[in-house]
Amino acid sequence: MRASGLLAVGSDTVMGTAERRRAPGADEARVTPQRFAEASDRDIPAGEAGSYRPLWVEEPARRRRLPDPVRTAAVRAVLLIALTLLQAMVAFLCTMAGSWLAFPMVISSVVSTIAATWGALDVWVTRQVWSQRHGVVSMPSSTARALRRERRRSRRQARAAERAQERIRRRGGAGQLSHP
Template structure:
């Protein structure tokens, strides 16, 4: 229970707030007493000393409370590789189970399923490594890794140098235009 709810409960006990509808702090959803109450749409019996206006009012509470994320979201390329790896690993596990069941049943499908399971295991291993490699590459290119030989640092340096050279060329052209040289480097 947070501080605002404590103050509201104290005010309700003292009779300061009679039939006013309390609202959840960040939504326009009526809040239940103490954060708990019957399911939405059910009537709550009147407690001793409560006004008749509050007795017939249904109490509602929010379905969920949003909390800040504990960790930052993965970068898009890394997340795509991770989703791909999870799907491939899931298919590999299903194939392994089917191969095992076919072997136990003595089905003709057992041998092809075992072969495909072995191939899928190789692909699943590659997919798991792909997530790791993609994460490392993204980190190095986007400056997360702070090392003297970081690729990100040299890429930023090159971009700054290119912007600086572009500004110098632009200033030179502007200077020539202001002098009335019409694009010529020397005057007659």
């Protein structure tokens, strides 16, 4: 029985973990944590101590983790932006209250805004630099690949023709049907 986010197991009502759900048409790899009642130790009474029930089931990450330098820059940027928003709010409240602190807070908010913008740009630049240094997989378009293939083919044919002419010249013209 299920009522308002709680699972009823026997006579005890306990908080349940997320149920296993599949969207229609979803692939079988996406699985959320198991229902509490499906645990392998469900035959153990709720009052018994020492029973192990996993709180969640690990799922593979959908995206790769950010590289360390990029993550560091992102954390720095988030902290700077949070500080800027806090300063802007204090400056606004001081202005509304008519406090002497309003002017210094507005000035510090402007400086902090510049620092936060720098922090956001730093994340972008760090990500670009990391990608260049650590080899992003380059996948050229099929058109570019076909053009390169065609150029290589024509160079090979030109080299083969040149080698054939060189062979004919070394033989002293033997093998030619007519002399020029």
